[in-house]
Amino acid sequence: MGSYAGLAGECQGYTRAGQAGSEACRGYSEDCLNLNVYAPSSSSTTATSSGTGSSPQRPHAKRAVMVWIHGGCFVSGSAAGYNGTQLAKTHGVVVVVIQYRLGVFGFLGGEELRERDPEGSTGNWGLLDNVAALKWVHSNIAAFGGDPDNVMIFGESSGAGSVSQLLGIEAAWPYFHKAVMESGTAAFWTYLPLENAQQSYTAVLASTGCASALDKVDCLLGAGSNGFTSAVTSVPCRDGCTWAPTIDGVLIPDKTLSLGQQGYLRPNTPMISGFNLNDGAMFVPGYPAVLKTMSAAGLQTYFSDRFGEERVAELSTTFPVPGAWPGSADLSPYCYSAQQCETDFSYACTALWLTAAEAAGQATYVYLFSEPTTGDLALHGDEIKYVFGTLKEPSASQTAVSEAMMTYWTNFAKTGNPNDDGGAAGSSSRRAPPLEWPVWDAKSAAVLNITSSPIVRSVPVASYVGCPFFQQHWAFYSGCLPPPGRAVEKMAV
Incomplete structure (x- = not known):
C-alpha cells in the first residue's frame, strides 16, 4: 500500500513506496484510493489480505464487517500500518482497512470550489473517499464472506x-450500521470553520500563481502539485490539524456535537466512544521532554497560552497539582495536571457529551483505556495494537487486555452489544469478555475502565473533572483559537 503524508519530514505530501514501513518518497499523487481486506478462510483458521482487485471464494456464513479509518490529523497515515489478520482469524470477522486522500488533496476548502460539486460542497474529498470506500464494501464484501x-x-x-x-x-x-470512535469523538480539531479553511485556500492560490486568474479553480486544476502541498504548513487553529474537514453547510452542515444534540446524526446507530488516560500528554507543548520537566511556572504558562490568562486561576482549581505525588515516574505532577486538562479538552468531554446526546433510544457505550503501555502511561494511540492484536512481545497482562478489547470490539461489530456475539460465525474460538460492559445512560453514567483489572465506574458528565469548565466555555473554545505565538483574545470573566 502507498500512503500520503503531509507533515514536514514525512514526505511532505508525497506518496510512499508500496511496502509497509518504507520511508521512500515516490512523488506527488492522489493515486491512493485502495484498501485491504482481511477475511477468515472457510475453516476460520487463516486470514487472507486482498486489494480491490481479487475476490476469494465465498464462505458459507456471512460475517460482520469492521471498516477501519486510520488517524493522522488528516494529513498522514495509511492502511499499511494496520493488520487485520488476528481479528479476522481468531474472532471470525471481515476487516477492511481503507485509505483516503489527505492534506490539501483531501481537504482543500473554499467558496469557489462549490462549482465543482453537484451538491455545492466546498470539497471534503477525503470524507467522500470514505463514503466511496463504504459503497465499495457494500457492493463487494459478500465475495469475502462479509x-x-x-x-x-x-x-x-x-x-x-x-x-x-x-x-x-x-x-x-x-x-454502515454501528460506529466506534477511539480518542477523537466529535473533537474540536476534527473540523475547520469555513472562514479558516478559506485562509488556507487563499494561501494555495498564492503559491500556485492562481490568485489573479480569471477562473481560479480551473487554474488550480492545471497547477503543479508541488505548489499545492508546500503552500500550507501552518496550523490555522490552535492545536488543530493543518487540514481538516470543512464545515461547508452542505456535506458537513455543522459541528458533529451540535448535530448530535439537535438529533441530526444517523439514527438507531449503536456507538462506542472512548479515550485514553493520557491522551493529551503528547499534545502539551514541549512533549516529550516536558513530561518530566514541567515546573509550576510551566503549568501556569500552559494554562495561560492555551486558554487565556483570565482562566488560569479557574483551571488551576479544576486541575490541581497532586500534593504528595504517587503517580507515574514518567510524569511530573505539574505535567500530570496539564495533560489531564488537554485530555479532557481534546478527547474525554466531547466523547461523554456526544454519548449523552445519542443515548436516548439507542445503545451507547463509553470506555477509558488506562493500561500502561508507553512506560507508565496510556498515550494517544496506545490502544490500537490491543484492538488489532498486534502487540510485540506483550506481557501477560497486556495479552489479556488485548484479548478483552478484541472480544468487545468484534462482539459489538456482530451484534451491537460488546458483551454478546449472538452465536455469530467464528465465536467458538473466542473467550467471553472479562467483565460486563453496561450501556451508558444518564442514571448509571457507566464507563468501562479497560485495564488488566477492569472496572466499571459511574462518571456523570456534569462532574467529570474538566467537563463542567469546558461546557461553560465551549462556544468559545470549540471555535478556532489562534495558533501558537498569538495570544488568546481576552474574554469577559
Missing part, C-alpha cells in the same frame, strides 16, 4: 473524527 448489512466503522484520532463526520453525512448512512 455481510453488507452488518458493517461497523471504527477509527482512532482523526479516524474517529471521520467516523464522527460520517454519522452526520446522510449519503453514508446506508452503508
Whole structure:
C-alpha cells in the first residue's frame, strides 16, 4: 500500500513506496484510493489480505464487517500500518482497512470550489473517499464472506473524527450500521470553520500563481502539485490539524456535537466512544521532554497560552497539582495536571457529551483505556495494537487486555452489544469478555475502565473533572483559537 503524508519530514505530501514501513518518497499523487481486506478462510483458521482487485471464494456464513479509518490529523497515515489478520482469524470477522486522500488533496476548502460539486460542497474529498470506500464494501464484501448489512466503522484520532463526520453525512448512512470512535469523538480539531479553511485556500492560490486568474479553480486544476502541498504548513487553529474537514453547510452542515444534540446524526446507530488516560500528554507543548520537566511556572504558562490568562486561576482549581505525588515516574505532577486538562479538552468531554446526546433510544457505550503501555502511561494511540492484536512481545497482562478489547470490539461489530456475539460465525474460538460492559445512560453514567483489572465506574458528565469548565466555555473554545505565538483574545470573566 502507498500512503500520503503531509507533515514536514514525512514526505511532505508525497506518496510512499508500496511496502509497509518504507520511508521512500515516490512523488506527488492522489493515486491512493485502495484498501485491504482481511477475511477468515472457510475453516476460520487463516486470514487472507486482498486489494480491490481479487475476490476469494465465498464462505458459507456471512460475517460482520469492521471498516477501519486510520488517524493522522488528516494529513498522514495509511492502511499499511494496520493488520487485520488476528481479528479476522481468531474472532471470525471481515476487516477492511481503507485509505483516503489527505492534506490539501483531501481537504482543500473554499467558496469557489462549490462549482465543482453537484451538491455545492466546498470539497471534503477525503470524507467522500470514505463514503466511496463504504459503497465499495457494500457492493463487494459478500465475495469475502462479509455481510453488507452488518458493517461497523471504527477509527482512532482523526479516524474517529471521520467516523464522527460520517454519522452526520446522510449519503453514508446506508452503508454502515454501528460506529466506534477511539480518542477523537466529535473533537474540536476534527473540523475547520469555513472562514479558516478559506485562509488556507487563499494561501494555495498564492503559491500556485492562481490568485489573479480569471477562473481560479480551473487554474488550480492545471497547477503543479508541488505548489499545492508546500503552500500550507501552518496550523490555522490552535492545536488543530493543518487540514481538516470543512464545515461547508452542505456535506458537513455543522459541528458533529451540535448535530448530535439537535438529533441530526444517523439514527438507531449503536456507538462506542472512548479515550485514553493520557491522551493529551503528547499534545502539551514541549512533549516529550516536558513530561518530566514541567515546573509550576510551566503549568501556569500552559494554562495561560492555551486558554487565556483570565482562566488560569479557574483551571488551576479544576486541575490541581497532586500534593504528595504517587503517580507515574514518567510524569511530573505539574505535567500530570496539564495533560489531564488537554485530555479532557481534546478527547474525554466531547466523547461523554456526544454519548449523552445519542443515548436516548439507542445503545451507547463509553470506555477509558488506562493500561500502561508507553512506560507508565496510556498515550494517544496506545490502544490500537490491543484492538488489532498486534502487540510485540506483550506481557501477560497486556495479552489479556488485548484479548478483552478484541472480544468487545468484534462482539459489538456482530451484534451491537460488546458483551454478546449472538452465536455469530467464528465465536467458538473466542473467550467471553472479562467483565460486563453496561450501556451508558444518564442514571448509571457507566464507563468501562479497560485495564488488566477492569472496572466499571459511574462518571456523570456534569462532574467529570474538566467537563463542567469546558461546557461553560465551549462556544468559545470549540471555535478556532489562534495558533501558537498569538495570544488568546481576552474574554469577559
